[in-house]
Amino acid sequence: MAYLVIFLALLFSPARSSEVCKEKGKDIARLAREFRELRLVGGHFSGGAWNDDTDRWGGKLHKVMTQLGELLGNPRYRKADICTLMGKPDKLVAKDGSEESLGHYASIGSPYTPSQRDAKEEHLVYRWRGYHDYLYFVSYDSVIREAKWYFALE
Numbered sequence: 001m002a003y004l005v006i007f008l009a010l011l012f013s014p015a016r017s018s019e020v021c022k023e024k025g026k027d028i029a030r031l032a033r034e035f036r037e038l039r040l041v042g043g044h045f046s047g048g049a050w051n052d053d054t055d056r057w058g059g060k061l062h063k064v065m066t067q068l069g070e071l072l073g074n075p076r077y078r079k080a081d082i083c084t085l086m087g088k089p090d091k092l093v094a095k096d097g098s099e100e101s102l103g104h105y106a107s108i109g110s111p112y113t114p115s116q117r118d119a120k121e122e123h124l125v126y127r128w129r130g131y132h133d134y135l136y137f138v139s140y141d142s143v144i145r146e147a148k149w150y151f152a153l154e
Contacts, residue, residue, distance in 0.1 A: 028071055032085035035064050035126075039087065045130035055129060065128055065135045066149075072137065073147025079139045082124055090134070091125035 038061040043051035053060040072082060083089065124137040132152040138145045 024071065028068070028085065031064050031068050031071070035061070035068060036087050038064060043129075045127075045132060062128060065126065069135050069137075069147035069149070073144060075143050075145065077144040079122065079124065079137075079142045079144065082137050082139075082144060086126060089124040090127045091123075093123040093125060093136075094121075 038054055041051060041054050041061075042048045043054035045055060051059075056062070068086065072085070120141045122139045124139060125134050126136065127134045134150050135147060136150065137147050
């Protein structure tokens with residue numbers, strides 16, 4: 001029993017926690033860089049030829065975006081952090097009547113309607129396969145609440 005207590009104390013010590021945070025920071029920076037590079041490659045869903053890295057389920061872009069959503073989709077991050085790491089969203093959706101407002105967003109397959117959203121809520125949309133499938137970060141008053149996927153399931 002004493003060994004278990006010592007093991008848990010070492011595992012969750014501030015020094016260990018700091019190391020984990022540093023490693024996650026390196027992972028996030030690497031994944032964000034890879035996302036920005038793959039985003040420029042394009043593929044079938046952006047009018048080009050099929051590209052396994054960017055178009056295939058489980059391809060590089062899909063995996064990178066999934067990991068970024070898991071790591072960044074929480075209140076430790078702000079809208080500005082996501083934009084700095086991943087670049088400008090393909091769509092920034094707000095309920096404030098701006099050009100890229102919810103009305104336009106609904107036409108690309110959002111599961112939300114205006115009555116379900118608060119004026120302080122925004123969605124940062126990052127396309128994976130056009131607007132068939134995309135990752136979006138839910139931001140409330142500039143704080144990230146979560147990351148979700150929309151899949152057209154065609």
